[in-house]
Amino acid sequence: MPMTDAERLAAHRACTRFLSGHGPRRARSELTALAAEAAEDDRGDRYGEGETLAAFERDVATLLGKPAAVFMPSGTMAQQIALRVWSDRRGGAPVAFHPTSHLELHEQRGYAFLHALRARLVGDRRRLIRRSDLDALAEPIAALLLELPQREIGGQLPTWDELVLQVEWARAHGVALHLDGARLWETQPWFARPLAEIAAPFDSVYVSFYKILGGVAGAALAGPADFIAEARVWQRRHGGALVTLYPFVLSARAGLRDRLGRIEAYVARAGAVARRLAAIPGVRVVPDPPQTNMMHVVLPGDPAVLLDESARIARDERVSVFTWLRASEVPGFSTFELTVGDGAMALDDALLARLFRRVVDAGGA
């Protein structure tokens, strides 16, 4: 008999181990840790000003090799603002990004509704943008957003040489280059270059602090000083210049300090997990091998059946392997997104193989 939604939720909530990410947030312990992160006399930033915030913004700018950076509540805000500024500086010309960009899929088209920006979707939604896609653009654009890695296709990354070809196209056409670096931290092992070198070809960069870095929330936008000054004006217009953002800032600083050094291990572990899963008949990972610490895992079976088995595993073993799954394009297969963080670091290969064999058996492969 299938479990009810409430039973599934309860089973996953009772888990002590989690395959994806760092496991669920624990509000009380997170706040306790943040309190220890605050200096005794820290009064928090106020409307974007304050010593702790300013120092952190300088550190982020340095890490990304840019003259300036501004902390923002969200990447949605940061990226719309970046594209608006670049478009305004080029007469309001369209902006271009991948069909699966966060701007296109997850922001209720704020870029159009708030900023009246017109978007050109570039390339095929199932693969990365290529230089040839850019060469095929017939009308001028103001800015090109490249997402490294491309989240919705399993965190794929171009080779450095392919990236350079795209950068050259942008330079030749006077197009501003913006880096959607929501998961930029995870690209360093693939490119084998310092973050500042990866960011160097880009005029502006957005990074996120709450995903692999485990912060509460928050993002930064980095770029030239005049660009960042202009972005701060837009941040106020968006309602993002809050009276204070200090809990987010403290958590971002802690995440950068404590987790950036673990990325290489996460990426290595993702490779090992992928090999183990792909060795199970019927299971595939995309990309294979993974290029970062994330991948799509494709399982034989329908979502409802697989989710039910995942919940049973959660109930029986207190291990949460996935809580969400979508039907794949190929009938009879389902896909979930796996991000390797502290959770997967604590799970051994034999256990993973056993649990996924159980999932696959339930799926009826």
Added chain:
Amino acid sequence: MPMTDAERLAAHRACTRFLSGHGPRRARSELTALAAEAAEDDRGDRYGEGETLAAFERDVATLLGKPAAVFMPSGTMAQQIALRVWSDRRGGAPVAFHPTSHLELHEQRGYAFLHALRARLVGDRRRLIRRSDLDALAEPIAALLLELPQREIGGQLPTWDELVLQVEWARAHGVALHLDGARLWETQPWFARPLAEIAAPFDSVYVSFYKILGGVAGAALAGPADFIAEARVWQRRHGGALVTLYPFVLSARAGLRDRLGRIEAYVARAGAVARRLAAIPGVRVVPDPPQTNMMHVVLPGDPAVLLDESARIARDERVSVFTWLRASEVPGFSTFELTVGDGAMALDDALLARLFRRVVDAGGA
């Protein structure tokens, strides 16, 4: 010899008592208190969903007598969204507000730059909007924003009868009424009605949690269910649907629970403080008497001289009376905004009178 800016800042930072508000934020103790506010297994809201958040939104809606409410990071975001929705529903007609509205003065005109809203400023910037100002409007408007109390003129409030006259005008003209309730909590003693009754004539209401309630940050927008559902879409477009807002939510809940009951005492204390200050030759308060817990205090003297004396008082007595002052319209007078909260509750009248006599003497009155 005047103190340097750094010396002034240091003197105020070393104070143990503060006339305005609740005194400065203490990040570490605030976070420690918030940790205790979180339930042991609270995982925080996620992109606007979660039990703690949903329950708080319901409580706020109930308190304001509206069918629904949504928590937002800022009032800037909440109010632009409210006016956008009402304007969209009336064919994009202009919106109207007081010349000192937060939208006009403090948001870099996001309403125009992001929402392409056209604003009609109503009435004189030195006094409240009157029914006669509305009668004089010659073109149709979509929405009228009324700010209760009107912050930039010392927190003034209309009589209930005058408010009803304005509400009747809006109803007669099919104009949506939006309440800027950044300081709505403080109006209850003046109107001597429950908050829901004060909010009843308005189609939508914004309230703030970080001012007198002492939360970290955050706001709510309340109104009809379909309006709030639409506002949530705009919140995502603004980049305000953060991965989590739980520290703000917990602090807002605590502020509402712990401080709403103190408002009446703050307002009473504001009246007493005003009488004491206005008894000093040369000192005036606006409005006199105060109608809420806030007022403008007008002092004889130039800002630089008065700020210097305030810093000396801070250094000598560890009491911070004001840290900011602007030149008044009348040459030789300066003005600061005073909000009575926990700070003024802990200061006795004789001390206040002595400190302000010292300020006035230094001002050379």
